[in-house]
Amino acid sequence: MTITPDEMLDLFCQVVDLKEKKKNLYQDALAGCADQVGKETFRYLLDSEASHLDEIQKIHNELKKGASWGDACRYVETGAEDARQLFKRIAEEHRKATTRCADDATALTTGMQLEEASIKFFEDKLGRATEPAQKKFLERMAAAEREHRTVLADLQFYYTDPQAWFMEKSGARLDGAGAVT
Template identity: 30%
Template sequence: MPDPSQDMLCQALELADKAVGFYAKAVADCPEALGREVFERLVADKKKQRARIEEVSQGLVAGKKWEAACVLHEDQPEDMRKVFSQLVPGLPPGKAACMTVVGALSAAIDAELLALGFFREHAAKTTDPVEKAFLAEMIRDQRGFHVLLSDTRYYFEDPQGWYMEKERAGLDGA
């Protein structure tokens, strides 16, 4: 009988691999430098997430229990709401991006929401506290990816609106 935790981790690895491939293609296809920066950031973050999942998976395959296979990190997650703002300093609010970038961002948001649902579903089923904490970490990461992508899409769809809302400043520099 297959181990449900190992099955979940295998599926999570597949999701991470697909995300890395999608974001790498978006980097290559993205005509705007800012879009490329965001997708490059997501490639790096997804590779880190994949490595984390792989580390836990290998520990479980080696026969370790969750407590030994999954070392929980005490680090503070990066505030993804600030990440995009840090990428755009000095960029004047301009016209909206071409729809290929917005389309890629929308597809990425949909994929991240599916991954978020995947981790939430498994977190609701597990009773192991370490596995639950690991899944909470994955959920936190997915939420961060969603925030970054949503903020980026908003900027590309309505740069002036983004500056007004996110930067809380007028467009006249006042």
């Protein structure tokens, strides 16, 4: 069964609700975070959600005016730093940080759950999409949510075992006599 135009407009309301929840979560996590690694990571996620909300609102407004999906859903590359590279750079810059976000476990777990829900939502809709522009939009959104989930999992790994995180990210290995790179 294909997605009707009315269902696509309703989809935007659901997406905005999910995005707002994540934006609020990342905003609260950012405010309660004491270390720079967490702050910059949550700021990246907050900015990304705000950017997605703007894009979604623009597409929604054009579709409400009667524009076709091909006209309404134009992808513009942001040129933003890849999320994984961003996190690696931040963590390397603040390698000596000893504090961590006060409520990071809750924010990380909730964030990953919301990202998972978003991925499932977009993939479910993608299975019903028939227009190429709809498919492209839903694929982009699902990919962005997977990237956000990966960033949160990476931050959780960093907080759980910073030494193992640095070993993995730096490409160092153990040879029995200690670490080598």
